Amino acid sequence: MAQIIDGKAISAQIKDELKEEVSGMRERGIELCLAVIQVGADPASSVYVRNKKKACEYIGIKSLSYELPEETTQEELLGIIRELNGRKDVNGILVQLPLPKGLNEEVILDAIDPLKDVDGFHPVNVGNLSIGRPGFVSCTPAGVIQLLKRSGIEIAGKECVVVGRSNIVGKPMSMLLLRENGTVTTAHSRTKNLQEVTKRADILVAAVGKPRMITADYVKEGAVVIDVGIHRNAENKLCGDVDFESVAPKCSAITPVPGGVGPMTIAMLMKNCVESYSLQNK
Numbered sequence: 348m349a350q351i352i353d354g355k356a357i358s359a360q361i362k363d364e365l366k367e368e369v370s371g372m373r374e375r376g377i378e379l380c381l382a383v384i385q386v387g388a389d390p391a392s393s394v395y396v397r398n399k400k401k402a403c404e405y406i407g408i409k410s411l412s413y414e415l416p417e418e419t420t421q422e423e424l425l426g427i428i429r430e431l432n433g434r435k436d437v438n439g440i441l442v443q444l445p446l447p448k449g450l451n452e453e454v455i456l457d458a459i460d461p462l463k464d465v466d467g468f469h470p471v472n473v474g475n476l477s478i479g480r481p482g483f484v485s486c487t488p489a490g491v492i493q494l495l496k497r498s499g500i501e502i503a504g505k506e507c508v509v510v511g512r513s514n515i516v517g518k519p520m521s522m523l524l525l526r527e528n529g530t531v532t533t534a535h536s537r538t539k540n541l542q543e544v545t546k547r548a549d550i551l552v553a554a555v556g557k558p559r560m561i562t563a564d565y566v567k568e569g570a571v572v573i574d575v576g577i578h579r580n581a582e583n584k585l586c587g588d589v590d591f592e593s594v595a596p597k598c599s600a601i602t603p604v605p606g607g608v609g610p611m612t613i614a615m616l617m618k619n620c621v622e623s624y625s626l627q628n629k
């Protein structure tokens with residue numbers, strides 16, 4: 348039977364390590380602060396924002412909350428970001444996505460000071476990742492690397508296939524696996540013979556956004572399978588991009604949904620917040 352990679356336990360371990368680090372920083376008089384901005388009242392976004400604030404509280408990071416009305420204008424939001432960029436007491440700025448219609452996500456994210464961009468979405472941070480300079484890395488793919496490393500799975504020299512090439516998951520995932528010396532293939536909706544490509548993988552990452560699309564036919568015997576997808580099925584139960592039941596018996600290790608990649612995203616956001624201080628005070 349495959350090793351079930353426990354994202355809940357690994358994320359809890361990371362949060363405890365960060366809590367200790369933050370308490371050490373406090374003793375040296377350093378207080379960390381994350382500003383979280385939500386525009387509108389999308390219920391899913393409200394849950395994510397609440398969980399981020401809870402994680403801050405647990406670790407000992409102050410959180411500043413901006414709950415802005417749906418009709419907030421682009422100029423108003425940009426004004427708040429500029430003010431937060433200039434505040435010495437604010438280390439991280441997070442704008443919860445998606446933004447309501449009428450607000451241009453690209454313009455808003457580009458306005459965040461790259462040194463405070465704890466989501467790792469700013470083009471400067473994306474560029475830093477691709478040329479191997481220090482900077483913030485998108486939280487979900489950074490979490491996948493931690494899951495692999497902390498489960499004792501070697502990446503160097505392995506055939507890694509990432510299905511998906513979005514800016515927030517697929518592309519940074521491929522860059523990170525490459526940085527860890529994997530031999531990386533990025534597959535997408537125009538890839539021909541996808542099953543042949545995915546069957547080459549020693550490490551297969553599914554970030555495709557299609558419920559249970561990756562069945563046993565896509566997986567090599569003994570592969571490690573990481574499922575980034577999150578979906579709710581007809582019975583309102585969570586499932587991933589991987590058909591866990593058919594794939595698990597075939598692979599050497601697999602992440603479940605829920606309890607795999609999901610909990611890692613907030614843990615890595617907290618890690619970025621803690622690292623922001625040293626990036627800002629180099």
Ligand code: NDP
Nearest residue numbers: 487511512513516535536554555556575576577608609612
């Ligand atoms: P996107 O929809 O932005 O990207 C999906 C990618 O999959 C695209 O690159 C697309 O290719 C590719 N794709 C779609 N259909 C196929 C197909 N039939 N064959 C091969 N490739 C295909 O999704 P995200 O990257 O934002 O998210 C991926 C999944 O991860 C979603 O389920 C999302 O909910 C989940 N997610 C989970 C997070 C977590 O914390 N665990 C965080 C973020 C996302 P193309 O570029 O050609 O269109």
